[in-house]
Amino acid sequence: MNGNDDRAETDGGTAEGSARTEGGPSRFAPADRVESVPPSGIREFFEVAENRDDVISLGVGEPDFTAPWAARSAAIDSLERGRTSYTANRGMLDLREAIAGRVTRYGQSYDPDTEILVTTGASEAVDLAFRAFVNPGDTVALPTPTYVSYEPGVRFAGGEPLPVHTHHEDDWALTPEALLEAGADEADVLVLCYPNNPTGATMDADEMDAVADFCREHDLLVIADEIYAALTYEGDHQSIATRPGMRERTVVINGFSKAYAMTGLRLGYAMGPETAIDAMTKVHQYAMLSAPTTAQHAALAAIERCDDEVERMRREYDRRRRYVVSRLRELGIDVAEPGGAFYAFPRVADVAPEGDARAFATELLEAEGVAAVPGTAFGAGGEGHIRISYATGLDDLKEAMARLERFLS
Ligand code: PMP
Incomplete structure (x- = not known):
């Protein structure tokens, strides 16, 4: 065990x-x-x-x-050099630059100065997104089966979770029909998690296009948890943020826990339009100040040296x-x-x-x-x-x- x-x-x-x-x-x-x-x-x-x-x-x-050893040794090296202070609230600029470079592989493009926030795990980013964008009573559509932290996170933020059933027969993909059937056309926010925990489902390009159309048509904000993006086995990772008209209504969340096997270092990030990242940074700067400095050094090495x-x-x-x-x-x-x-x-x-x-x-x-x-x-x-x-x-x-x-x- x-x-x-x-x-x-x-x-x-x-x-x-x-x-x-x-x-x-x-x-x-x-x-x-x-x-x-x-x-x-x-x-x-x-x-x-x-x-x-x-x-x-x-x-x-x-x-x-x-x-990976390169990430661990960068953490050790940062400690040996006495890098034990807070970083900028948003995270080290060179790390944000490295992240911006890395996510271009998914067709994503974010400004490291204003559109990226480094967080204490993707968990913090998820929590910040709920706290920054969910008003009391707002409805947050959650495709189910769902990752266990979303529903509590929505409730802690005062929102109302709305389950949207996905089905084994559809390979657990999310469809506009399922969204409509659940009443998600009336929701305020939609949470997406593809590749998915717990089903392992991914969405292909057409399926993601269809969900994007639904979100635009019904004016939904999207929180896209893409923490498993690098662990995609069939085809390319599909991000809703790359669909027309979606970048401005989507916050993308990713992190180092899964792809880099760095769960204990607690490092993740959020990317989105400047106003969204400003709002999340406001909560983060009071709740957390900055993500762990040692882990940020490890993460930078992970991106640069661990492919x-x-x-x-x-x-x-x-x-x-x-x-x-x-x-x-x-x-x-x-x-x-x-x-x-x-x-x-x-x-x-x-x-x-x-x-x-x-x-x-x-x-x-x-x-x-x-x-x-x-x-x-x-x-x-x-x-x-x-x-x-x-x-x-x-x-x-x-x-x-x-x-x-x-x-x-
Ligand atoms: N999102 C999903 C879908 C997860 O499975 C996990 C980890 N179980 C997280 C977020 C949290 O990851 P982190 O370690 O970066 O906080």
Whole structure:
């Protein structure tokens, strides 16, 4: 069991274990917004898994690789040189310049002076975007199954999440029909996450064009979380911000955690029109001052010197992806081909007790020591599915699939 589980996903707001329950009555009653957010559906699986030493975890949303040495040595070097002060609120200019250069590969063009903000992980950028652009009562459309932090983030900002169901049969792609059916034409903001956590779905050029048309027609702002862009296996990464008329209504979020295996360095960024980045910087400068300086030095080296290693990791994930998908299908489990990130989202309803994926995941963990996350942890639409992360070595994946086969028989 990897002890470094994905805290962003596992520590989702619960009041359990707080001073209130352990140290007698506390004067702190969580604010209504905090109280309204349910505990994370992932956490309990990690608690069981952590208490056993034979568990293979397919649950973590975190690379099993260590950050490339060039990035780590740049961090060490920055400390040796005594670079221990704050940076500019927006982040080091040379890092913003490097980011601007890097994202041209996705057809994106942003001014490092005014249109890029370096943040403490993509997580901070997501939170800032909600706080900067969501007014109390605003509706934020969230394609589901969804990454676990969006709904709480929207609620903390006082907004109303609106689930937009995507479907296995469409390979989990978002369509204008799904948006319309959910009432997203009336929404204020749409959050996009492609490549997707938890489904691994990517959008092709035509699908993205269609969503862009919908956003223009219904005047939606878009928060595009593209943290898995560099982990795309089929075709090119598609960014909605590159569609006509979309740059001015989109904030793009990206980061170093996934592609560079730098989760613990906590570095991400947001890009968008100057007014958007100014608003996010305003919140950031009071909440955070600046992103960690040491990590910024590491990130600069990552962009400048780690392309080969990123490509090596991407190829390894791709190899595992092919293996997992073909093994699942061999076992008679239906899975949409994931085009990016490091997740597969198979349907287990047909082989689960009463079609219940949560019961399936619990029994699989108890009987065979394989931890996967039930799809319901990712909101409506995940029923009957589990999320399998292949950010786990091929040997462990092979063993996990052998155990799954035994479990099914
Ligand atoms: N967005 C998505 C879709 C993610 O999966 C994650 C990490 N689980 C994040 C954002 C947060 O990344 P970071 O480590 O950069 O905060």
